[in-house]
Amino acid sequence: MGLEISSTLLARLLSEAHASPQAEICGLLFGSAERIDAAEACANVAANPARRFEIDPAALFAAHRRARRGRVKVLGHYHSHPSGDPVPSETDAAGAMGDGAVWLILGSGDARAWRAEDVGRFEAVALIVA
Secondary structure (H helix, E strand, O other), X not given: OEEEEOHHHHXXXXXXXXXXXXXXXXXXXXXXXXXXXXXXXXXXXXXOOOOOOOEOHHHHHHHHHHHHOOOOOEEEEEEEEOOOOOOOOHHHHHHOEOOOOEEEEEEOOEEEEEEEEEEOEEEEEEEEEO
């Protein structure tokens, strides 16, 4: 099963990642099981943003409150690997909850989607650019 994303949205995220070569960018993804409709940039509050990301908890809680009111569905999040490929790192695996969340990783001018299927384990998801 694939996950669709508009070419415009993907280009925006790749551009934001490219513009931050020293620190990981991050944000939340919204949409449905089949499509990423929107992405919201969030502050990376990690102690070492050059090597890891942590989405600002206030932004995360606000997004989940909106979702509970039926306004949006939080699919997961995105982040960049400024000096690496768009594949989950050991740090990413350590943070994977196994909750089925989508992880869109940006790196080396490319993007790949992953689903956290089990604690510490990802499965690749076909990213369909429309």
